[in-house]
Structure formats: C-alpha cells, structure tokens
Amino acid sequence: MSSTAVTGIGELVTCDGTGPERLGLRSNAALVIEDSVIVWIGSAADAPAADNRIDVGGRVIVPGFVDSHSHLIFAGDRATEFAARMTGQPYDGGGIGVTVAATRAATDAKLTGLLAARIRELRALGTTTIEIKSGYGLTVADELRSLQIASQFSPETTFLGAHVVPAEYVHDREGYVDLVTGAMLHAAAPYARWIDVFCEPHSAHAFDADEGRKVLTAGAAAGLGLRVHGNQLGLGPGVRLAVELGAASVDHCTYLDDADVDALAEAAEHTVATLLPGVDFCTRSPYPDAARLLAAGASIALATDCNPGTCYSSSMPWVISLAVRELGLTPAQALLAATVGSAKSLRRNDIGRLVLGNRADLTMLDAPSYLHLAYRPGVPIARTLDVGFTGQQANAQPSVLS
Ligand code: NIG
Ligand code: FE
Secondary structure, three states, rough: OOOEEEHHHHEEEEEOOOOOOOEEEEEEEEEEOOOOOOEEEEEHHHHHOOOOOEEEEEOOEEEEEEOOOOOOOOOOOOOOHHHHHHHHOOOOOOOHHHHHHHHHHOOOOHHHEEEHHHHHHHHHOOEEEEEEEEOOOOOOOHHHHHHHHHHOOOOOEEEEEEEOOOOOHHOOOHHHHHHHHHHHHHHHHHEEEEEEEEEEEOOOOOOOHHHHHHHHHHHHOOOOOEEEEEEOOOOOHHHHHHOOOOEEEEEEEOOOOOOHHHHHOOOOOOOOEEEEEHHHOOOOOOOOOOOHHHHHHEEEEEEOOOEOOOOOOOOOHHHHHHHHHOOOOOHHHHHHHHHHHHHHHHOOOOOOOOOOOOOOOEEEOOOOOOHHHOOOOOOEEEEEEOOOOOOHHHOOOOOOOO
16 A cells, blocks of 8 residues: 655644634645545654655645535536526526437536546645535436436435426326336436435425425435525525424525524534525525524534536635635635535545545645635635545445435
8 A cells, every 4th residue: 555645735734623613724834645544744954754745835725615515417508597596587497308308418527527526626726525416307317327327426416316307297196206216216326325305485496394304204214315405586485494303404494484503503413504505696585694694603614506507617716615605604614614514514524634544635736725716716826735535436335424
C-alpha cells in the first residue's frame, strides 16, 4: 500500500469542530494519506516520509464539498422555461414532465454519458460526494435504469418515483401512489440508499402529506433512509412530516413558520434542514433565513439541487457564496454546512471533516484563505485534489448505515 504526503498547505480547514468558528484551522500543515484514508495530520515541518508527495504551494485545503441533493440523471433541456421564469413566470413543477419525456426517450448509453459529464463538471468545482435522485423516469423500468446507472457513480442514490404524478396517471393519483409504493419501490430498492417525495400542496403535480406519508413509510419498510422535498413553494406539511418520520433531511425549507423552525430545532440530532439557495436564485424565490435556523438550534446543510428545472448549476462554491450573501451565514458557517452539515444529512461520518481515519476527499482553493470561497463569487478557485474520489468509488464505497 503506498502513502502520499500532501505538503505546503498554507491553510488547512479540517471542519473538525475545534477552534474559532469550529473550523479546525491549521496553517503550514501537511497530511498523509494511505489507501484514500487520512493517516496523519500535522505541521509541515514534522511531516513523515511518504512514497509520494503533492506540494500544494501554500494553497488552502478544505474537505471536499458534499453535495447532498441533486437530480443529475436526466436528458433534455429547459432553458426556455428558465428564460420565461426570469420574466415573471412562476415555477410550479409542471416542467418536470418535459424532462420525463426526454429521459424516457434517451438510451442507457446517452444517460450514462450525460451523467458522467456532469460528474466531471462538479468534481472540477470541488465536490467529492454527490447524492443523485431518480425521478425523471416514473415508470418501473425507467426508474430502475436511472438508479442502476446512478449507482455506478455514487453510493448515495435516492429513489424519487414520487417526484410528480406522471401524465398517464393524472386521473388516478391513488393508482400511481400504489405503483410507487409497490412494484416501483421493489425494483428500485436494491439500487437506492434513500427514498424521497416532493411533498408540496402548492403544486398540482406533487404529493400531499397523506400521499407523502404512504411513500415514505413504504420506503422505510423496504430499508431505505428518508429524505423529503418540503416547503419549497409555500408553507406546508413537508418539514413536519420529515421530522415526524425521522427523515435524515428535509430539503428546500424556503418557507418556514415558527412551528417548523421549532420542529427542526427539536429534531436537530437526526433531521437536517438542507438549504438550496441556487433554487431560490433560479426561481426568483425568497431565501430562507439560515441564521434563524442556526440560532434556534437546527442542523443545516447546503447543496446545489442541480437539475434542469429549478437550478442547473453543480457549483458548491457558488452555493456557499449565495448562502453568505443571502442566507445570513458567515463564511465559516456556510463552509461547515457544505461539508460536515451535508455529510450529516447523508448520515456519513467518514466524509465532510478532515480527521484521522476519514476519507482523504480533499479540495484545493487557489487562494490564501477559505474566506475567498465567498469573497470571489463565480471565480473557479476550487478544485478536487486527485487523491481519491468518493463519487467514483461507486458501490465499493461503504455507507455508515448499510
Ligand atoms: O428540487 N421540486 C421538485 N424537484 C426539483 C425540480 C425538478 C425540475 O423542475 O425538474 C427541485 O427543485
Ligand atoms: Fe430537488
């Protein structure tokens, strides 16, 4: 087994919860890695000998970003829908059907190639773990193949058969929920770690609280962990359903009332509020108040939600800069939310923090300080350091819950 020393780290941000702002900052540091695992951390002057050496020339190393919410497996394009939205057209989830049609029509090879290209893109932006949802197939066969393909790229796959009610079932919603909780779940479960539902009373296409509860309960019985799309388009039952059922994450949380914030604070140990400010940007929605959530004691995460409808960006640095500018987070809070917070939302301890025994998922910033993530919005200063990549370990990557 060969070892690699990463030296010349001007600023090492371990996100290990120690020191000012819990960032675990160290200057002039080094790391040693064996078999993609961190085996030594210390000052550069004390670094032990290793078989290989990567000198990062005084740059910053942070934990690879954990993007805990994406819809990366799809075909087709909705740029015109985005353009219409920018001139005032509201988002209601109706465009999802356009992507469903394009995804069903694509070959396996086409879908695999599109997903691979998107993963190369996000990796180049510093992301080392990506959660990938199905939800643009919405037949047993199309959901199954979406998850089969996605699971070749990431262990964090989510069955989202309950994304919207597809056109062929609009007059039989109950029949579609039966399909999702029956044959579709049965086919999907071997290729998914999680199940998700778009629980949104403000969209005619999405699912109400009772339907959401049925979907999540069936998913839990099939051994899947729970995630929820909630409170995206207005106040609603998503957050409280997620907390009630012990979901690992409730995502969007754009509209929250006091009871939602209290519920999230109460459930902070096991349910994370995942904020997706890229969606709020791309749908001209208000931004959630992340500072209020933190003050109440809730756990928060940041993710992109990269998808063709509400946010076609895979850039975690951009999400971090938006969170600082628009959600009321400090740069340190935003970085923690995009690493250790999103790892928590995936119930993973082996990523998101650079500590002994964790995966050596490293992202390098071409900057003198992590503050530049927020200070230089839109400038490509972050990239993955090539010493091991969770997103390409596919099924070889064990999850802490499985
Ligand atoms: O997270 N809200 C539901 N699903 C996605 C959007 C999917 C789409 O519009 O294609 C979201 O925003
Ligand atoms: Fe989403």
